[in-house]
Amino acid sequence: MTPRGAPHPRAALARGGFQRRLMLIFGMQLVAVVVACLMGYYNVAPVWAVLLLIVIVSALSWLAAQRVWRPVSVLAQLVGSWDERQGGLDVLQPDRLSRRTDADVAALTRGFHAFANRIAGYNERERHFTRDASHELRSPLTVIKMSTDMLADESALSEFGQRSVQRIRRATREMEALVEALLILAREADNGQGEEDFVVNDVLREELVDAREMLHGHPIELKFEEPATFALHGSPRVFAVLCWQLIRHASQYTGQGTVLVSVLPGVVSVSATAGMDHDPLAPGQQGFEYAIARRISERFAWPLNLHVQGGSRYVAEIRFPRPLPVS
Structure with a gap:
């Protein structure tokens, strides 16, 4: 089991591979351009052939760089299309990384995977909290309201008792408004209210x-x-x-x-x-x-x-x- 925070063993084998491949591509491009320029300078090849060779070498270098950059592009597409309400990014699990994965790409993958799991856990806790709080807080308030309404209808209740019942009723309504406001703020993605x-x-x-x-x-x-x-x-x-x-x-x-x-x-x-x-x-x-x-x-x-x-x-x-x- 890989310790938390330690680099993935497969990714460790490819550390620095991304930089090395880019250096190799642009180094070969530079050598080819220099050779083509020397061929043109010493009239070994006509100018149009030198220019054509430079264009071909540049195009091949671009295609090679695009292939090297492909893992980063795929990672960006996965993160860009991720919906936090759908849970974690299982496709980015560290154990799915290939042996050729660069260490920097692996570090980004692990980071996004851990972040997605934390967000998914937060959303789940939020749903549980708002559901439980809505039920557990509103139920006793409903009981208090019903009880105060029944007490207010009692003809034998003294004037002091009537004032007390009215104060309890007002405090209950204020508590309802406060609970409603806190539940609205507790919901991050879904405010729970019909628009x-x-x-x-x-x-x-x-x-x-x-x-x-x-x-x-x-x-x-x-x-x-x-x-x-x-x-x-x-x-x-x-x-x-x-x-x-x-x-x-x-x-x-x-x-x-x-x-x-x-x-x-x-x-x-x-x-x-x-x-x-x-x-x-x-x-x-x-x-x-x-x-x-x-x-x-x-x-x-x-x-x-x-x-x-x-x-x-x-x-x-x-x-x-x-x-x-x-x-």
């Missing part, structure tokens, strides 16, 4: 209904303005999670007051003004919600820009490079 054409304004109206309920009890007024209307092709759930993270971040920033969500041409803006008795977040303390929103925006190529105006005015803008008209 479709959707109207941004419609999704925001539905999301703001839940957002107002989750912000119930906080001294924050949530407003919605839509000077423009446009559609997108993508996942409406991903879009809703992104906007909800920005609303949560703006709510934490302002502490009290008004959070305004606006739909502009190709842009969704979330703005807020910090309350008089609330210290706004420092520029370096952008919060967990904004970090999630930033990663989602980078994943789906929806540029996100956050800036604070005058030290108290919070403005976050999501720009959509390819908005669609609403029919």
Whole structure:
């Protein structure tokens, strides 16, 4: 068994063969060209014969170099056509290398084979994690939601109990949104969300209904303005999670007051003004919600820009490079 990191024994026999063959080819070409030039200089052969000989020697040298380069070209084609979702590159297993394989080509082959296996293992762990996390995290949240709905219908529940149930319900919905965002970010190749054409304004109206309920009890007024209307092709759930993270971040920033969500041409803006008795977040303390929103925006190529105006005015803008008209 070959130790990890040690050169393959078959490849070790051919170490430096690639360079030697190229040196031999170009050395023979140089000798042939020099001989042809000397033949022309001493009138041993006519000029046209010398030129023809040089052309033939150059063509043969090119064909020989192409043959030497063929293993590298085949390796490049295999790597270029490889799909990471199809698993490892079994055809690049080190034990399949021939005795004539050059050491440099063998090193590239071993490296690509190990890299492909690592990516395949990562994809498999990702699928298992997102599947298990989706089930194990959503199931107890569903039970909590059903239990709070049943408790809320109890007529004998005190006013304090009703407030507690509402707080549990809001915290559960926030946890659902957080789990949804983390699962979206955990999926590398497949976001797990159905893509479709959707109207941004419609999704925001539905999301703001839940957002107002989750912000119930906080001294924050949530407003919605839509000077423009446009559609997108993508996942409406991903879009809703992104906007909800920005609303949560703006709510934490302002502490009290008004959070305004606006739909502009190709842009969704979330703005807020910090309350008089609330210290706004420092520029370096952008919060967990904004970090999630930033990663989602980078994943789906929806540029996100956050800036604070005058030290108290919070403005976050999501720009959509390819908005669609609403029919």
